[in-house]
Amino acid sequence: MLSWSVIEYSAKYEAAEELSHLGWICGENSNNTPNEQHCWMGPKDIDYPRAVTECxxxxxxxxxEMAAALAAASIxxxxxxxxxxxxVHGAITLFKFSRDGRGRYSAAGSKAERLYN
Structure with missing residues (x-):
């Protein structure tokens, strides 16, 4: 969504002098512990351990969804x-993966169910 807002309203971001800040958006959670649920930033700025879930x-x-986000970001x-x-390469790769391996990431019983349903 952020990428699409930049595509549609880049002049407004530029006028507000925020266009250069779009690499990261960060909020705080209740215990000030950084995690992906409360902090979006560029990978080069992440300085804490992150759990990885493979699918x-x-x-x-x-x-x-990731393919769409990468495609929008390419614009x-x-x-x-x-x-x-x-x-674009990442978007194409993810789209092919999504087309060939149908199923819901947040299906009942998955670790993601708690966060994404």
């Missing part, structure tokens, strides 16, 4: 051709 099948909804960063191409 090899049955998470096509999540993969398709935002179109002036950086190399980076935009990496984003």
């Amino acid at each position: 090899h099948q049955g998470c096509s909804d999540l993969a398709a 935002v960063f179109k002036d950086d051709k190399s980076y935009a191409e990496k984003l």
